[in-house]
Amino acid sequence: MEIAELSDLLVWAAATTFAIAMIAFAIDLGRRGDERIEARSEARAAVVPAGADAGTVPDEAPAAGDVPAAPRRRAAGIGVSTSWLGTGLLLLGIVLRGVAAGRTPWANMYEFTLVGSFIAMVVFLVLNLRRDVRFLGAFVTGIVTLFLVVGLNSFHVAATGVQPALQNYWLVLHVGVAIAATGIFTVSFVMSALQLLRDGRDSGTPFLTRPGFRWLDRMPTPGTLESMSFRLNAVGFVMWTFTIIGGAIWAEDAWGRYWGWDPKEVWSFVIWVVYAAYLHARTTRGWSGRRAAWFVVVGYACVLFNFTGVNLIFNGKHSYSGIS
Amino acid sequence: MSGQTYRPEGIADDFTTGETAADRADAATGAAAGTSATGPGDGAGRPPSGTPKAPRLGWRGMLRWTWRQLTSMRVALMLLMLLAVAAVPGSVFPQRPQDPAAVVEYLGEHPTAGEWLDRFGFFDVYSSPWFSAIYLLLLVSLVGCIVPRTISHAKALRNRPPRTPARFERFPATASGTTSAAPDEVTGAVAAHLRGRVRLLPTFRVDTGTEDARPARGKVPARPASRTVAAERGYLRETGNLLFHLALVGLVISVGIGHLMQYRGQAIITEGRGFANAVVDYDTFESGAWFDPESLVPFSMTLDAFTSEFATDSVAFAQSRDFTADVTVTEPDGSSSEHQIKVNHPLEIDGAKIYLQGNGYAPDITVTDAEGATAFSGRVPFLPEDQLYTSRGVVKVPDVSEGLDQIGLIGYFLPTAVINDDGTAESVFPLPTDPLLVLEVYRGDLGLDEGVPQNVYRLDTADLEASVDEDGERVTLLLEPGDSVELPDGLGTVALGEVVPRFVALDLRHDPSLAWVLSFSLLALVGLTGSLFLPRRRIWVRTWTSDGVTRVEVAGLARGDDAGLSGEVERTLAAVPGIETDDRPADENTEG
Numbered sequence: 001m002e003i004a005e006l007s008d009l010l011v012w013a014a015a016t017t018f019a020i021a022m023i024a025f026a027i028d029l030g031r032r033g034d035e036r037i038e039a040r041s042e043a044r045a046a047v048v049p050a051g052a053d054a055g056t057v058p059d060e061a062p063a064a065g066d067v068p069a070a071p072r073r074r075a076a077g078i079g080v081s082t083s084w085l086g087t088g089l090l091l092l093g094i095v096l097r098g099v100a101a102g103r104t105p106w107a108n109m110y111e112f113t114l115v116g117s118f119i120a121m122v123v124f125l126v127l128n129l130r131r132d133v134r135f136l137g138a139f140v141t142g143i144v145t146l147f148l149v150v151g152l153n154s155f156h157v158a159a160t161g162v163q164p165a166l167q168n169y170w171l172v173l174h175v176g177v178a179i180a181a182t183g184i185f186t187v188s189f190v191m192s193a194l195q196l197l198r199d200g201r202d203s204g205t206p207f208l209t210r211p212g213f214r215w216l217d218r219m220p221t222p223g224t225l226e227s228m229s230f231r232l233n234a235v236g237f238v239m240w241t242f243t244i245i246g247g248a249i250w251a252e253d254a255w256g257r258y259w260g261w262d263p264k265e266v267w268s269f270v271i272w273v274v275y276a277a278y279l280h281a282r283t284t285r286g287w288s289g290r291r292a293a294w295f296v297v298v299g300y301a302c303v304l305f306n307f308t309g310v311n312l313i314f315n316g317k318h319s320y321s322g323i324s
Numbered sequence: 325m326s327g328q329t330y331r332p333e334g335i336a337d338d339f340t341t342g343e344t345a346a347d348r349a350d351a352a353t354g355a356a357a358g359t360s361a362t363g364p365g366d367g368a369g370r371p372p373s374g375t376p377k378a379p380r381l382g383w384r385g386m387l388r389w390t391w392r393q394l395t396s397m398r399v400a401l402m403l404l405m406l407l408a409v410a411a412v413p414g415s416v417f418p419q420r421p422q423d424p425a426a427v428v429e430y431l432g433e434h435p436t437a438g439e440w441l442d443r444f445g446f447f448d449v450y451s452s453p454w455f456s457a458i459y460l461l462l463l464v465s466l467v468g469c470i471v472p473r474t475i476s477h478a479k480a481l482r483n484r485p486p487r488t489p490a491r492f493e494r495f496p497a498t499a500s501g502t503t504s505a506a507p508d509e510v511t512g513a514v515a516a517h518l519r520g521r522v523r524l525l526p527t528f529r530v531d532t533g534t535e536d537a538r539p540a541r542g543k544v545p546a547r548p549a550s551r552t553v554a555a556e557r558g559y560l561r562e563t564g565n566l567l568f569h570l571a572l573v574g575l576v577i578s579v580g581i582g583h584l585m586q587y588r589g590q591a592i593i594t595e596g597r598g599f600a601n602a603v604v605d606y607d608t609f610e611s612g613a614w615f616d617p618e619s620l621v622p623f624s625m626t627l628d629a630f631t632s633e634f635a636t637d638s639v640a641f642a643q644s645r646d647f648t649a650d651v652t653v654t655e656p657d658g659s660s661s662e663h664q665i666k667v668n669h670p671l672e673i674d675g676a677k678i679y680l681q682g683n684g685y686a687p688d689i690t691v692t693d694a695e696g697a698t699a700f701s702g703r704v705p706f707l708p709e710d711q712l713y714t715s716r717g718v719v720k721v722p723d724v725s726e727g728l729d730q731i732g733l734i735g736y737f738l739p740t741a742v743i744n745d746d747g748t749a750e751s752v753f754p755l756p757t758d759p760l761l762v763l764e765v766y767r768g769d770l771g772l773d774e775g776v777p778q779n780v781y782r783l784d785t786a787d788l789e790a791s792v793d794e795d796g797e798r799v800t801l802l803l804e805p806g807d808s809v810e811l812p813d814g815l816g817t818v819a820l821g822e823v824v825p826r827f828v829a830l831d832l833r834h835d836p837s838l839a840w841v842l843s844f845s846l847l848a849l850v851g852l853t854g855s856l857f858l859p860r861r862r863i864w865v866r867t868w869t870s871d872g873v874t875r876v877e878v879a880g881l882a883r884g885d886d887a888g889l890s891g892e893v894e895r896t897l898a899a900v901p902g903i904e905t906d907d908r909p910a911d912e913n914t915e916g
């Protein structure tokens with residue numbers, strides 16, 4: 001078998017593994033939703049002084065019943081280990097892709113999708129080593145599965161060398177950092193979206209108070225989600241700033257101007273301004289919290305559009321997708 | 325202390341105000357907090373309850389109020405949002421500076437909408453009045469916000485850490501414990517710990533103090549005389565933030581100056597020929613308002629050779645792999661030197677950069693008219709239209725002998741041609757292994773004498789007559805290098821030279837602001853990194869002895885989100901000799 005084909009096969013395998021991880025995480029979320037309800041009724045059943053808030057039952061429900069709390073999260077454990085497995089497969093697929101093409105494996109849309117998904121998974125898994133963020137699992141693996149399948153079906157191009165304009169160490173730096181930032185923004189987007197949903201449920205938005213959204217009660221508080229999302233966004237924003245500066249330095253050499261309002265440049269600028277607005281919103285009275293989280297949602301929508309829409313719809317200098 | 329610290333209107337910042345969310349809640353439940361009443365739409369977003377009537381402002385008051393608003397966080401936020409939205413149309417509609425031809429085409433296709441869009445600057449968004457207005461206002465707001473902040477930060481840099489507050493329990497991170505060490509020992513150890521190991525570069529700025537015994541007051545229980553430590557770190561965080569914002573201003577200014585001083589010229593040259601660095605020698609030349617033609621250093625340059633490489637494997641067949649132009653540069657003093665220009669590797673001479681922007685073939689074409697006179701002879705650049713270098717070009721032959729029709733030739737140059745069964749020809753590889761020139765012939769008045777500028781790569785055939793054969797089909801002439809072929813209708817002959825020269829499109833650019841633009845960008849990046857990741861923290865310690873044991877209490881406050889604050893507080897407490905930490909309920913923030 002050709003190395004390039006092996007790489008494609010590994011990516012398919014990774015996508016499948018992530019789909020399994022997603023199901024495992026989703027089962028975990030569903031169970032935790034039920035557990036919450038049980039915990040509530042247990043709390044009520046116990047003799048509680050009047051006025052005690054059932055909502056303050058500690059997160060890891062004490063081994064109150066005969067079922068200990070730990071085995072209940074076996075599904076999440078499966079999710080984490082399959083996530084590691086999928087990430088390993090994906091890494092191998094990326095490396096082989098680079099070997100087959102004889103260059104850095106991030107020079108077109110397909111490869112960008114692979115590496116971006118990889119980074120998102122790494123951010124999630126590394127974060128999970130430091131604190132329990134398994135609640136993110138279903139969403140991160142879900143998005144990544146979607147990315148990989150779309151990438152394989154719509155963006156896939158043969159592994160080959162690159163044109164002269166791309167033969168530069170800036171390909172490694174500028175594009176590499178852009179992809180890393182995108183992977184980070186993916187995870188922080190999930191956090192901010194969950195923040196908005198949980199916030200909506202807490203404040204009684206009719207749609208979100210349905211039983212189907214019970215699992216939201218097990219999410220961290222909106223405040224915790226917001227500060228986690230912020231930390232990632234801060235890193236992502238600095239990387240995005242570097243992406244733009246690096247891109248300008250490269251454009252100065254490759255295209256003879258450092259900035260020319262090419263569609264890709266326009267959208268990178270828009271993304272940068274939206275995330276800058278997000279950082280300001282966080283520190284502006286009346287805008288922190290919920291409203292600021294919307295900036296993350298809008299910013300991430302712009303990131304996705306910059307990647308897909310701008311490459312495929314507009315005709316700019318960044319038409320390196322290889323898709324005709 | 326908030327009295328001397330400048331804060332933009334509307335910023336939510338517990339750190340510089342020195343008040344915590346709990347304080348604000350206290351204040352809100354108490355009497356209406358008479359904070360800065362700034363007139364209409366108070367900074368806090370709601371008019372302070374119970375304010376009877378806003379005093380009459382007068383025009384100076386109005387001005388001051390407008391200024392306060394313009395430099396407020398909320399307005400900065402609005403302007404940033406506007407800026408993002410306003411930038412979008414420039415990616416949707418064709419833009420004149422980038423692609424004037426596309427604008428003309430768009431106007432042709434959408435005459436009514438196009439006219440309105442044009443009127444509102446949608447074809448040149450980034451120089452439009454509305455886009456400029458947004459970023460200029462943002463810049464004014466930025467300067468208005470940053471200058472006072474810089475001044476107050478410069479003062480704050482010399483400030484001592486704020487006094488140890490009376491109550492610790494309202495701070496986001498606290499820790500406490502007991503020890504047998506004396507309070508003096510405790511403060512000494514804590515101060516040494518907080519200052520860190522490097523004497524000249526202390527981590528924290530530390531003050532130690534003493535407090536008299538105090539009776540119970542309100543919620544604060546009675547306390548014997550105590551020793552205190554007040555410490556602060558992270559002045560660089562604010563410095564970084566200011567550096568970032570100032571660098572943005574510098575960036576915009578240097579970009580603007582660059583636009584005024586830069587120049588850019590394009591020249592197409594063929595192998596063996598050259599051009600001189602003079603405004604007249606360029607095919608197109610643009611420059612900023614402050615450009616001085618005298619500033620062009622009059623070097624000259626010759627294209628010695630041009631080589632290109634293309635992939636031949638089946639996966640990436642005919643994709644470009646390398647372009648190299650070998651040139652000789654002759655300086656005004658007569659010295660000459662050889663260089664290479666490649667994509668991504670411009671050549672720098674005399675402060676200007678020369679880029680390899682395009683390349684193609686410029687077949688050597690000679691037209692002899694019906695009377696046998698040479699009416700045209702020269703290299704004609706044919707512009708590549710696809711990856712296989714199917715290249716299109718025109719030859720305009722106005723200088724025929726007296727009384728004859730002028731001749732126009734339109735055609736394709738195919739570097740490696742194959743002729744299909746239906747007689748059409750196409751190029752199958754970009755390198756000239758089997759070149760073929762395919763021409764159609766027109767005659768009539770080319771309209772060159774009417775003074776209307778014409779595109780040299782276009783032939784307007786509307787008023788010309790095409791040569792056709794007996795069946796009414798267009799005549800196409802096929803020429804291989806070295807061929808000479810009769811033109812139809814007895815117009816004369818056309819010949820193609822033995823070798824097909826290559827041409828390169830060079831772009832020469834000089835922008836004296838580049839170094840500044842780069843420096844400010846990097847400063848902005850450094851400042852931003854500092855302002856986001858350097859922790860800004862205050863730590864307070866109070867310690868006293870009662871009933872023979874020494875109590876130690878620590879509190880911490882951070883600017884913005886700071887995951888490491890409780891760790892810092894705990895480490896501070898752990899630095900106390902012989903400490904026994906009090907048990908505390910788990911931190912509620914670690915859920916999830």
Ligand code: HEM
Pocket residue numbers: 276279280283332335337395396397400462463465466467469470565569572852855856884
């Ligand atoms: C070109 C427009 C601007 C851009 C791109 C921009 C960008 C940024 C960025 C990226 C940060 C994040 C750094 C941090 O959070 O520490 C920031 C912080 C900040 N900006 Fe701006 N800014 C702009 C204009 C302004 C203006 C006009 C003001 C004043 C009203 C302002 C006031 C602030 C303040 C006070 C902070 C610190 C917020 C905090 O406490 O973290 N900025 N800005």
